[in-house]
Amino acid sequence: MDQQQVLLSVQDLNFKFTLRGQVLHALRGISLDVYKGESLAIVGESGSGKSVFVKCLMGLNDANGCVESGKILYDGKDLAQFKSDAEWRALRGHRIAMVLQDPMTSLNPLKTIGWQIREAVELHQNLHGDAAKKAVYEILAEVGISDPQRRYNQYPHEFSGGMRQRVVIAIAMACKPEILICDEPTTALDVTIQAQILGLIKEMQKKYDLTTIYITHDLGVVANVADRIAVMYAGDIVEVGRCEEVFYDPRHPYTWALLSSLPQLGVKGEPLYSIEGTPPNLFHEVRGDAFAPRNPHALKMDFVKRPPMFTVTATHAARTWLLDPRAPKIDPPEHIRALREKGRQLGLTKGEECANG
Amino acid sequence: MAKYMLKRILHAAITLCVVICIVFALLRQMPIEGYFNNFDKMTEASIQVSLNKMGLNDPLPVQILHYFGQLLKGDLGVSNRYRQGYPIVKIIAQKAPISIKLGLISLAVSLAVGLPLGILMARSTRTRWKLWDKFGTVFIVIVQAVPSAVYHLLIQLYGSEILGVSMLFNDRNPMTWVLPVFSLSIGNIAYYAMWLRRYMVDESNKDYIRLARAKGVPAGKISRSHVFRNAIVPLVQYIPQSILFTLMGSLYVESLYSIPGMGGLLIQVIKLQDNTMVQALVLIYAAVSVLGLLFGDLMMALVDPRISFTGKEGAR
Secondary structure (H helix, E strand, C coil): CCCCCEEEEEEEEEEEEEECCEEEEEEEEEEEEEECCCEEEEECCCCCCHHHHHHHHHCCCCCCEEEEEEEEEECCEEHHHCCCHHHHHCCECCCEEEECCCCCCCCCCCCCHHHHHHHHHHHHCCCCHHHHHHHHHHHHHHCCCCCHHHHHCCCHHHCCHHHHHHHHHHHHHHCCCCEEEEECCCCCCCHHHHHHHHHHHHHHHHHHCCEEEEEECCHHHHHHHCCEEEEEECCEEEEEEEHHHHHHCCCCHHHHHHHHCCHHHCCCCCCCCCCCCCCCCCCCCCCCCCCHHHCCCCCHHHHCCCCCCEEEECCEEECCHHHCCCCCCCCCCHHHHHHHHHHHHHCCCCCCCCCCC | CHHHHHHHHHHHHHHHHHHHHHHHHHHCCCCHHHHCCCHHHCCHHHHHHHHHHHCCCCCHHHHHHHHHHHHHCCCCCECCCCCCCCEHHHHHHHHHHHHHHHHHHHHHHHHHHHHHHHHHHHHHCCCCCCHHHHHHHHHHHHHHHCCHHHHHHHHHHHHHHHHCCCCCCCCCCHHHHHHHHHHHHHHHHHHHHHHHHHHHHHHHCCHHHHHHHHHCCCHHHHHHHHHHHHHHHHHHCHHHHHHHHHHCCCHHHHHHCCCCCCCCHHHHHHHHCCHHHHHHHHHHHHHHHHHHHHHHHHHHHHHCCCHHHCCCCCCC
16 A cells, blocks of 8 residues: 555645634544545545535635645645635646536536536637537547437436436546546435446546545445545544455444444344434534544543544554553444454454454 | 427417407496597587497497407507597607617616626625625615605705706706616616626525536636526516516606606596596506516526426426
8 A cells, every 4th residue: 555656645634614703613633645546435424524625625615714724735736725716726627526416406507518518628628619529529428428419419407317417427527637526426316326327437437547535425335436435523534444444344433333323234123223412513622532422432531632543554544542552442332343253254354453352 | 499489479469468358348447538528518419429430339349359450550549638639659659769768778777787786796795805795785775675766856856966967857968867867777776786696696606606616617707607697597587577667667757857758648648537548558568568578488498498398398
């Protein structure tokens, strides 16, 4: 892993919104490296700051939010210092493109599909006239839309949801980006279409050597596409690791809870597990571990001091005091122990005994 | 698209015919002295002779058919009391041009000021102090909340003093047009600015605007070809109506500046009980509203590709 090239590096990023005089601390010191060519999935519940985080990478947050401290290093520049629209425009689409959640609303209803893809082609491929039109036909065919010549002149309302998401992907591809951010790309689609769209994104990734960042709260999607997973909670990344490490050897109590609430892991006849309580209010300062109030395994320390990132393996780290050598031995819930056992048997994770194992 | 438009036009034509029939039938219920200038001095016999001559003793369906025939020739009949024996078309032709001229100028002014104001307000909601938005909101609230009679008077009173022109309208002195035009357009300015701002703010929070920004489209182009283009759609429906209604003149403003326009005509002829005039004017007003709605719908269909699909075809 470490010989992989770091493409984008976020270091201790703090992002705040000002709402009616109150300050909302949306991202609390996030650090994350994105490697070239990988698929990274960011998971977490609603309001955990996933979307704000990726919008930071493109400068798309609302004007009442600002980066308070930290760095976003990409291509030799610190994006956290970007102020003007012009600086961001050199990056948006051109280097980093985005696929939004709801294809029903992410296309302009009054413009033809062709016009909307062409807008990106003209901006980023510097093609005009017939050449631009030809490029649009090619992209449409590439994302699996048949009869591009006819489809070019159609409006979004003449497309189904899945087809529209293909168009949105076509727009992203027309920009020829290096990084593709998919903000819950399949949440609004029905299950049969989900697999098609994920397949298409994977295909594009292979073809264009893209680095993809997925945002999702669907762990099924994660298992399907991700090389690495970052788990977010209350504006912070609490655990990050390779897909199999996070699934089969989770270390943070929040990840335990998240995995335990998967319906696939539930026992027939028993109620499904759900995480008690609600995430902290980020208008107030969070003391210690943000998950501590909802965590049945919380240590005293969790309420006092914010844990640092503890390294589990070279690729796996978690922000919990449980990984401190001084911490008491706490057994993870039954589901998680079963998962860990399964991972060991499959040889996906190493069988070593850990501080809290 | 063509099918949709034809359907709409047909609907409008049917509505208009029904309106004509109703107006005609209702006005037949009015006292017959409305058809004569000197009813009191006429003998019963001469009244009957005149009624027969005007065809008013025929059965109602015959009269209506006759009236439709007249209308098709562009004949609205003659006035009986307002100006006896004078063709109504000519009376209107004398008064309408001034109302139309002032109406069109004020409409152009209200679009030229109202739309940019709305855009400025919408764009300033993204800035720190929102100066334009605050200024515009104050203006809109004042115009909407204060009764129009009050600010029309104030405009006339102080405006004529500031500009140093006469309080009354004079067709040959363009300076005297300024105040009536201002009075006529101020309400529409507030209207256009308010709704355009609102729709633009709505649109700029939509997902496709986020996608356009993520695509790297410059802010100016997003504002023009995405936000404005979508925000203007609901306003487009209102514009033809407001054009046609400003053409009909404003009673209050016209009487304030004593403009010889269409403004007070209907009320005048109702007071005079001039039946044929009332009939003709009510018809014109009705036709204007029907046409306004029709053009509004047609323009909506032109600017919004979704409209003509809202029938049974639907989206796939």
